[in-house]
Amino acid sequence: MNFPAELKYGTTDEWVRVEGDIAVIGITDRAQDHLSDVVFVEITVAVDDEVSKEDVGATIESVKAAADVNIPVSGKVVEINEALADAPETVNADPYGAAWMIKIKMSDASELDSMLDAKAYEALED
Amino acid sequence: MFTPHTENERQDMLRTIGVSNLDDLFQDVPAEYRYPHLELPPAMTEMEALDNLSYLAGANETTRDLACFLGAGAYNHYIPAAVDNLLQRGEFYSAYTPYQPEISQGTLQAIFEYQSLVAALTGMDVSNASHYDGATAVAEAGVMALNQFRFKRKKIVISPAVHPQYRQVLRTYLNGYKDLEFVGDEEDVDPLEDPVNLATLVDENTALLIIQYPDFFGRIYDYTQLVAKAHEAGALVAVAANPTALALIKAPGKFDADIVVGEGQPLGIPLSFGGPYLGLFATKKKYVRKIAGRLVGETTDAQGRKGYVLTLTAREQHIRRDRATSNICTNQGLMMLASTIYLSLLGKQGFRQVANLCYQKAHYAAQQIAEIPGYSVEATQPFFHEFIVKCPHSVEETNQHLLEHGILGGYDLGKDYPALNGHMLLAVTEMNSKHEIDVLCQALQEGSHD
Numbered sequence: 157m158n159f160p161a162e163l164k165y166g167t168t169d170e171w172v173r174v175e176g177d178i179a180v181i182g183i184t185d186r187a188q189d190h191l192s193d194v195v196f197v198e199i200t201v202a203v204d205d206e207v208s209k210e211d212v213g214a215t216i217e218s219v220k221a222a223a224d225v226n227i228p229v230s231g232k233v234v235e236i237n238e239a240l241a242d243a244p245e246t247v248n249a250d251p252y253g254a255a256w257m258i259k260i261k262m263s264d265a266s267e268l269d270s271m272l273d274a275k276a277y278e279a280l281e282d
Numbered sequence: 283m284f285t286p287h288t289e290n291e292r293q294d295m296l297r298t299i300g301v302s303n304l305d306d307l308f309q310d311v312p313a314e315y316r317y318p319h320l321e322l323p324p325a326m327t328e329m330e331a332l333d334n335l336s337y338l339a340g341a342n343e344t345t346r347d348l349a350c351f352l353g354a355g356a357y358n359h360y361i362p363a364a365v366d367n368l369l370q371r372g373e374f375y376s377a378y379t380p381y382q383p384e385i386s387q388g389t390l391q392a393i394f395e396y397q398s399l400v401a402a403l404t405g406m407d408v409s410n411a412s413h414y415d416g417a418t419a420v421a422e423a424g425v426m427a428l429n430q431f432r433f434k435r436k437k438i439v440i441s442p443a444v445h446p447q448y449r450q451v452l453r454t455y456l457n458g459y460k461d462l463e464f465v466g467d468e469e470d471v472d473p474l475e476d477p478v479n480l481a482t483l484v485d486e487n488t489a490l491l492i493i494q495y496p497d498f499f500g501r502i503y504d505y506t507q508l509v510a511k512a513h514e515a516g517a518l519v520a521v522a523a524n525p526t527a528l529a530l531i532k533a534p535g536k537f538d539a540d541i542v543v544g545e546g547q548p549l550g551i552p553l554s555f556g557g558p559y560l561g562l563f564a565t566k567k568k569y570v571r572k573i574a575g576r577l578v579g580e581t582t583d584a585q586g587r588k589g590y591v592l593t594l595t596a597r598e599q600h601i602r603r604d605r606a607t608s609n610i611c612t613n614q615g616l617m618m619l620a621s622t623i624y625l626s627l628l629g630k631q632g633f634r635q636v637a638n639l640c641y642q643k644a645h646y647a648a649q650q651i652a653e654i655p656g657y658s659v660e661a662t663q664p665f666f667h668e669f670i671v672k673c674p675h676s677v678e679e680t681n682q683h684l685l686e687h688g689i690l691g692g693y694d695l696g697k698d699y700p701a702l703n704g705h706m707l708l709a710v711t712e713m714n715s716k717h718e719i720d721v722l723c724q725a726l727q728e729g730s731h732d
Contacts (some may be wrong), residue, residue: 196571196596200432215605217571217596224605 157278158185160252164268165277166228171252172268179229179268181213182256183247184277191218194247197240199257205233209267213258216247225257229267235259308518333398339448345553351647353709354443354498355416357526357548358558359636365550365623369616378616380616383592389615390516395579396622400449400554403528403625405535406564408714410575411613413561416522416545420448420492421455422608423520423541424562427490428459429607430518430572435489439512441477442467442499444522446698448587452492463487476505476662479512488517495523495534499707500644500668500719501661513538525562527666529637541565550624551617560617574608588637591667627653628661640667641711647710647719648689654723656730660705668709670695670702674730677706683729689722 163171169187173180188194196217201207205271207227214225237257240246248253272280292304298703301307315519326334351356369375373388380386393411400409410522413419424438435537438456440449456462465483477493489513496502509519519535520541526548528534534542544709546560548552563730565573571594579593591613601607625633656674673680681691696703710719 198571212605215602220606222602224598 157189157231158252159274159278160273161251163274164228164271165274166226166271168226170225172271173256174226174268176266177265179231179236179255179260179262179265181225181227181258182217182251183216183225185251187223188248188251188255190222190225191247193219193240194244195219197244197247197257199236199240200226200240201221201233201236203233205238206218207231207233207260216220216244221274227258227260228271229260229262230264231260231262234261258262293392299319311500313404315355322593328352343685345713348685348688348690349714349721350690351692351708351710351722352690353711353715354446354707355545356553356559357709357711358553358669358713359526359548359550359711361550361624361626364627365620368623369620374616376615381420384589387590390578390592390621392619393576393613393615394580394590395626396618397578399622400525401563403525403533404492404523404539404544404562405533405565406539407567408534408570408573408577409564409576410564410573412546412615412618413563413575413610414614415449415547415557415559415561416543417451417561418447418455418561418610419446419543419545419561420520420522421452422488422561422610422617423543424452424456425492425494425574425608426541426565426572427520428456428462430569430692431489433459435487435517436461437463437465437485437488438481438490438492439466439483439517440464440487440492441480441497442475442493442699442718443477443499443501444475444494448522450495451681469700473498473701477505478508481508484517486515488512490514491519493521494518495521496527496531496658496666498677499670500665500709501663502531502535502666503532507541508694523562524666526633526637526640529634530641530711531666535564540569546614546617549621551620558614558617560614560621570594572607573597576611576613578627590631611712616645636712637666640710643667643712643714643716643719644669644708644710646716647708647714647722650706650719650723651726654727654730655699657726659673667711668707671706671708673704673706676704680726680729684722684725687721687725689718 163173165171169184171182171184194216199214201213207228209228212224213227213229216223285495345358354555380389383390397409413422435719461725462717466480493505512519518540520543521539523534523544525544525546542564544562576593577589581589581591583589595601598611599609648659648661648669651657653722658672660670662674677694684691690710695705695707
């Protein structure tokens with residue numbers, strides 16, 4: 157299983173990549189593995205929405221479960237990945253790349269401090 | 283009485299939860315309510331009880347004894363004998379959706395056929411496995427639309443010409459949601475106003491526009507413009523349709539309705555004093571993950587054989603928990619089956635014939651009644667099998683007079699619409715012979731002099 161060192165991780169299996177004042181959000185390799193084949197992704201926030209840490213940003217449906225994606229940092233949504241609606245399997249194939257879900261312009265980047273690094277996330281029990 | 287637990291087991295359970303005896307479990311119920319004294323008559327033997335019940339049943343006036351011109355959402359149609367016969371087969375005879383569904387291939391196939399029929403009838407992509415009745419189906423349309431907009435749109439526009447009970451149930455159902463606004467059917471609104479005017483109420487805060495087709499008063503409108511205008515504001519449109527009428531008039535899918543709901547009772551289900559009935563619910567494919575209830579899909583097994591499964595279940599509350607659109611995860615199994623058998627028996631042609639008979643007979647009745655002095659038929663708009671009659675006396679008096687002539691009269695519109703006091707809603711179906719209609723007219727004529 158792959159946990160890139162440059163990302164930050166949430167205990168509910170989200171990852172964040174910081175690009176300047178933008179946080180890019182997706183779900184981890186472990187999350188996609190647990191869900192198994194993803195059949196549906198719905199981003200439940202829209203561009204320009206103001207969101208708070210721990211709001212639900214997306215719901216994912218797999219052949220065996222449905223899960224919410226929690227937003228790990230407050231701010232304003234600047235972009236959502238609309239391609240996932242037509243290609244949900246991307247979440248399994250490329251969770252850290254093409255399957256990014258939401259980009260947020262952060263209002264308080266210090267909220268990221270409570271997130272885990274790759275090692276700490278990997279050490280979490282399944 | 284059979285009770286599965288022994289005294290020892292009971293003591294074990296009481297010890298485990300830390301109470302000393304059974305009475306402790308009920309201590310929150312005031313003592314005087316625990317074993318209230320009931321004023322019951324002495325017990326009867328089975329023979330006496332049956333005799334008594336038969337006597338009570340005999341006091342009912344049914345649609346078999348009376349000429350029925352009452353509709354208002356539930357209609358007296360002929361039900362072929364085969365419907366009841368097939369329903370009562372042991373393999374089918376359950377009101378409930380199977381909990382181990384895939385083992386019940388016959389039931390799943392019946393649901394799949396039902397869904398296909400409803401989709402065809404409404405002109406929509408997908409139907410669920412049904413709801414309890416027309417009113418709850420309308421309410422589920424509201425729930426779905428609010429979820430579709432994630433509760434960012436909080437307004438529901440509803441035509442006053444939607445069945446009053448559907449409007450009530452919708453409000454009851456949505457009672458727990460915060461800050462919702464219902465507009466369009468306020469008491470000071472003229473209930474007979476042209477529904478196209480509802481468009482002015484639909485705005486960017488509107489989640490759903492609800493209209494009825496034909497409407498509660500039996501009128502048929504072309505909703506094409508209204509739907510297009512609602513869509514311009516981004517709102518969804520739900521159409522509550524009478525399935526029998528859909529055999530003759532344009533399917534709501536053809537004028538771009540987003541959700542079609544309806545009361546399925548006219549499809550082979552007896553009137554039965556209000557239930558059990560059947561809630562139809564169909565929508566566009568793009569909303570399929572937002573709908574309530576069960577969905578059956580057709581597939582093939584590992585050996586390529588056709589089979590049926592419950593599908594898209596991740597929408598439902600047993601998986602999505604509190605984030606599910608609705609907590610309904612059952613259907614109206616037996617009534618769904620009745621309607622499937624009914625439609626299959628009649629076929630496309632037979633079903634159209636039923637609808638056409640309703641239409642023709644209703645129009646004959648309207649024509650005849652319009653000629654009776656003192657009565658006027660308020661039908662400026664095309665109608666299906668129901669129309670408004672203005673009576674010279676109160677509807678209550680008129681109906682009392684009709685009943686004396688063996689006729690079950692129309693619905694008293696004044697009960698729901700104060701502006702329509704003295705107006706009766708008359709329904710005519712294929713069950714009403716020309717003779718019955720003529721007798722009705724005669725009785726109305728006599729009644730006008732009283």
